[in-house]
Amino acid sequence: MSAPENAAAPEPAAAAAAPATAVRVAGVNKVFETRGGLVHALEGIDLEIAAGEFVSLIGPSGCGKSTLMRLIADLDAPSAGTITVFGKTPTQARLDQEYGIAFQQAGLLPWRTVAANVALPLELHGVASAPRKAKVEELLDMVGLADFADRYPDQLSGGMQQRVAIARSLAEQPRLLLMDEPFGALDEMTREKMQSDLVRISAETGAAVVFVTHSIPEAVFLSDRVVVMSPRPGRIREIVPMRLGASNAATTDAAARAARTDGLREDRSFFEMVTAVREALHGAPVAAGARGVETR
Amino acid sequence: MSAHLTPRAETTLRIVAPLAVGAFVLGVWQFLVSVVGISDYLLPSPASILEEIVASWDSIVSATLITGTNALIGLVVGTLLGITLAALAARWRAVDQMSAPVIASLAVVPIVALAPVLNSMFGADSQFGRQAIAAIASFVPIFINTLRGFRQTTPVHRELMRAYAATPGQVLRTLTLPTARPFILTGIRIASSLAVISALVAEYFGGPRGGLGSLISTSAASSAYARAWAYVVASIALGLLFYLVTLGLERLVLRTRTIQPDRTTGTGTTSTSTRSTTSTTVSH
Numbered sequence: 001m002s003a004p005e006n007a008a009a010p011e012p013a014a015a016a017a018a019p020a021t022a023v024r025v026a027g028v029n030k031v032f033e034t035r036g037g038l039v040h041a042l043e044g045i046d047l048e049i050a051a052g053e054f055v056s057l058i059g060p061s062g063c064g065k066s067t068l069m070r071l072i073a074d075l076d077a078p079s080a081g082t083i084t085v086f087g088k089t090p091t092q093a094r095l096d097q098e099y100g101i102a103f104q105q106a107g108l109l110p111w112r113t114v115a116a117n118v119a120l121p122l123e124l125h126g127v128a129s130a131p132r133k134a135k136v137e138e139l140l141d142m143v144g145l146a147d148f149a150d151r152y153p154d155q156l157s158g159g160m161q162q163r164v165a166i167a168r169s170l171a172e173q174p175r176l177l178l179m180d181e182p183f184g185a186l187d188e189m190t191r192e193k194m195q196s197d198l199v200r201i202s203a204e205t206g207a208a209v210v211f212v213t214h215s216i217p218e219a220v221f222l223s224d225r226v227v228v229m230s231p232r233p234g235r236i237r238e239i240v241p242m243r244l245g246a247s248n249a250a251t252t253d254a255a256a257r258a259a260r261t262d263g264l265r266e267d268r269s270f271f272e273m274v275t276a277v278r279e280a281l282h283g284a285p286v287a288a289g290a291r292g293v294e295t296r
Numbered sequence: 297m298s299a300h301l302t303p304r305a306e307t308t309l310r311i312v313a314p315l316a317v318g319a320f321v322l323g324v325w326q327f328l329v330s331v332v333g334i335s336d337y338l339l340p341s342p343a344s345i346l347e348e349i350v351a352s353w354d355s356i357v358s359a360t361l362i363t364g365t366n367a368l369i370g371l372v373v374g375t376l377l378g379i380t381l382a383a384l385a386a387r388w389r390a391v392d393q394m395s396a397p398v399i400a401s402l403a404v405v406p407i408v409a410l411a412p413v414l415n416s417m418f419g420a421d422s423q424f425g426r427q428a429i430a431a432i433a434s435f436v437p438i439f440i441n442t443l444r445g446f447r448q449t450t451p452v453h454r455e456l457m458r459a460y461a462a463t464p465g466q467v468l469r470t471l472t473l474p475t476a477r478p479f480i481l482t483g484i485r486i487a488s489s490l491a492v493i494s495a496l497v498a499e500y501f502g503g504p505r506g507g508l509g510s511l512i513s514t515s516a517a518s519s520a521y522a523r524a525w526a527y528v529v530a531s532i533a534l535g536l537l538f539y540l541v542t543l544g545l546e547r548l549v550l551r552t553r554t555i556q557p558d559r560t561t562g563t564g565t566t567s568t569s570t571r572s573t574t575s576t577t578v579s580h
Contacts, residue, residue, distance in 0.1 A: 125460070
């Protein structure tokens, strides 16, 4: 949480050994066979995500943003093209537990307590009971749910459940976080709070994040780069780099992210970036009348 | 009305009310027999039935043990078979499709039709036919409920398990079985009554003497109506015992889901919500 810790390269040992690229997607197509014929979900996708970088995928429904994330997670296989995650195939990366994942639904196991839910991945991968307990405690502290460790998921609000899911996705200190609209079902206030938490947490852990969303302000607030996609077939229309705050172009991603606070939501650069993403989404400069940007 | 009662009063009422109804019915029954004068072969009085229970206590106990053992063996075998086959059917579609017609025919076979056949198949001195009938009868609801339970896992949970690179054994242990647990237990509870009924009914169709079913039919045939009723009371007690034990098992295993400290609502609402949780798992 403290600034010096963030300025230092996150996880020095891992950073030294690992390639600087977290995810490389090259010429990827994905075709689904449905009863109505072939659906081209993704076509000619090229994307490179650096280690520690926060990248949002944004676009209208059907643009394949979730599909792209699922391909990286090895929950689906591409029809053509290659994907590497830290230089490995997605399957190998999944088997090596290189990424943590969170979905729109929290997906907690209702018969397990909050603590046991967070412990689940550690348990599955044979982490001994004592370090597991310590890690769970630390994670629940990080997401501010230390007092709720013994509760069951159905006793928590939607926002709290989602925070448990995020704690769970961080359990094994992944270098890559995959998030599929994790805040999609939350109310606006909870959502902004969660976004600030996520910015803080990702800066603390130095993990690269692939964040699927359909909210422009959310993408702008969180990301280093926003990947704007268009549907049928799903293509990358434009990649918009975010330059938020005045002068952090030279500093590292993690440091820039740590400097990202709620004040930024009212910053002029924030609105400029929102406009830039909107224009990219609509494929043409938005008319002058749209000056008062809706921060949906 | 009941909404205005305190939880304690509600609990008391729940125990006292059926007892009062029971006592009232027995009173009317005794009155009909001893005062109105209904003849003994039509309806023996509760007092004479009680007398018979005391008089032939040893025989009742041993008969209950025989029938109870048959039912228990049948229930255990049926449970193991039901859960195993349901697991296979959930895992491999082919097994499911192959077993579907068999299960359907087993579900509609009347126990009464099978009993004489199995009795002659396994000989007149073997309890095996009765145990087999109890097993078949309990197998069906357990298989159907368990299979349904195995299919309740949600896509998000399955994908999570895939993302964790969990082995099939781990998925079964941490996701599939816990999801199916309430369904399996409901199946066992339904099957417990069926096991007792079918073990009892199977005894009407020959085979070795000594069980509750055969004693009921011999007593009735030799005009010992009060004794026949005494054995009927014992079979009711046996059925009730099986039901209550499996219900207790269900409550015990699912206790983490029902006993939850809920600080956001009052105690009154907690007790009602607890009860409604149980009843949703009960009704199938």
